[in-house]
Amino acid sequence: MTLKIFKIMGLIEQIIANAQAEKQRIVLPEGDEPRTLKAADRIIADGIADVILIGPAQKIADMTAEFGLKNIGKARIIDPKNNPDRQKYAEMLYELRKNKGMTMEQAEGLAENFMYLGILLVKAGEADGLVSGARSTTGDMLRPALQIIKTVPGVTCVSGAFIMFLPEGCPYGTDGKMVFADCAVTPMPTAEQLAEIAICTADTAKNIAKIDPAVAILSFSTKGSAKHEVVDKVIEATNIAQERRPDLLLDGELQADAAIVPSVGSSKAPGSKVAGKANTLVFPCLEVGNIAYKLVQRLAGAEAVGPVLQGLAKPCNDLSRGCSIDDVYKLVAITCNQAIAQKQ
Numbered sequence: 302m303t304l305k306i307f308k309i310m311g312l313i314e315q316i317i318a319n320a321q322a323e324k325q326r327i328v329l330p331e332g333d334e335p336r337t338l339k340a341a342d343r344i345i346a347d348g349i350a351d352v353i354l355i356g357p358a359q360k361i362a363d364m365t366a367e368f369g370l371k372n373i374g375k376a377r378i379i380d381p382k383n384n385p386d387r388q389k390y391a392e393m394l395y396e397l398r399k400n401k402g403m404t405m406e407q408a409e410g411l412a413e414n415f416m417y418l419g420i421l422l423v424k425a426g427e428a429d430g431l432v433s434g435a436r437s438t439t440g441d442m443l444r445p446a447l448q449i450i451k452t453v454p455g456v457t458c459v460s461g462a463f464i465m466f467l468p469e470g471c472p473y474g475t476d477g478k479m480v481f482a483d484c485a486v487t488p489m490p491t492a493e494q495l496a497e498i499a500i501c502t503a504d505t506a507k508n509i510a511k512i513d514p515a516v517a518i519l520s521f522s523t524k525g526s527a528k529h530e531v532v533d534k535v536i537e538a539t540n541i542a543q544e545r546r547p548d549l550l551l552d553g554e555l556q557a558d559a560a561i562v563p564s565v566g567s568s569k570a571p572g573s574k575v576a577g578k579a580n581t582l583v584f585p586c587l588e589v590g591n592i593a594y595k596l597v598q599r600l601a602g603a604e605a606v607g608p609v610l611q612g613l614a615k616p617c618n619d620l621s622r623g624c625s626i627d628d629v630y631k632l633v634a635i636t637c638n639q640a641i642a643q644k645q
């Protein structure tokens with residue numbers, strides 16, 4: 302347990318140092334949410350990011366005084382109901398969504414919504430990333446992010462990865478870490494989307510988990526051992542991903558044991574460069590990915606950090622509603638790292 306915590310600390314410290322070295326602007330749309338506001342104070346104090354808080358200005362001022370926060374004065378605060386730039390954002394939203402049937406009146410209303418406003422700030426380039434979710438659901442943030450920020454060029458499918466910190470003595474993964482995806486967003490990906498998820502997950506493994514990715518696209522079949530249309534989808538996804546990113550160590554279709562256990566990998570998939578040593582696991586659909594990460598967390602005692610949303614043109618990340626101040630702080634640092642990686 303101690304070693305696992307040490308590994309998490311090691312990675313998080315690295316992520317924090319990267320964020321401090323190249324400060325990004327992060328918008329927190331739930332600026333009047335207590336854990337978010339307290340985290341913002343620490344984020345500013347530690348020089349992790351320049352913070353933009355969205356929320357009622359007076360309420361934020363009252364809470365700042367009540368909690369004795371010393372650094373909130375350095376944040377940019379935007380009151381969505383009293384925003385001199387409201388019309389600018391409404392027009393921007395209208396232009397982006399009018400072909401989807403949005404009216405100017407609807408856009409004006411949404412420009413006063415804390416989440417839409419946060420997403421619009423990112424879209425406008427006034428913020429480099431966004432973190433929310435202490436009070437809102439995943440869908441509340443994902444929907445406007447998908448509609449407005451959209452995907453990074455070359456990607457059509459957003460997905461969510463978890464960094465899995467494995468228990469001490471676990472022989473799998475790299476430096477005690479694995480990356481799992483998609484565990485959060487796309488219920489039933491096509492082969493094309495699955496290929497994109499695999500590529501994005503490889504990049505998350507490298508840029509955020511700081512491991513050299515060996516990516517396995519998983520199935521209930523290894524190299525033709527079973528025939529089914531869902532297996533065909535995984536084979537097709539593997540071909541697309543390999544063709545698109547020949548630089549990646551990536552293979553499929555592999556069963557989970559063939560992917561991570563060297564002896565099983567060499568017997569079931571001889572010649573595969575990934576079988577037996579995969580550290581980045583891509584699941585064939587959201588159901589499997591979500592169930593798998595929760596089982597590994599509960600049965601194996603792994604620590605799951607995420608979801609890190611991947612594939613968005615600008616990083617936006619979602620907290621669990623049960624999050625702690627520390628979770629907000631860490632997710633902001635992770636979001637800064639994503640923003641820095643996207644600019645490279």
Ligand SMILES: CC(C)(COP(=O)(O)OP(=O)(O)OC[C@H]1O[C@@H](n2cnc3c(N)ncnc32)[C@H](O)[C@@H]1OP(=O)(O)O)[C@@H](O)C(=O)NCCC(=O)NCCS
Nearest residue numbers: 401439440443444447448452457458459484485486487488
């Ligand atoms: C992601 C999600 C919120 C999309 O919501 P939805 O109501 O189905 O959204 P829609 O299908 O109406 O799409 C809205 C927009 O997002 C886009 N979109 C939807 N899913 C997308 C994806 N995975 N990647 C990229 N864009 C996507 C659509 O193309 C659409 O864009 P447009 O309006 O510009 O045409 C939904 O798929 C979802 O709830 N996923 C599961 C999330 C979840 O509960 N996870 C639990 C574990 S944390």
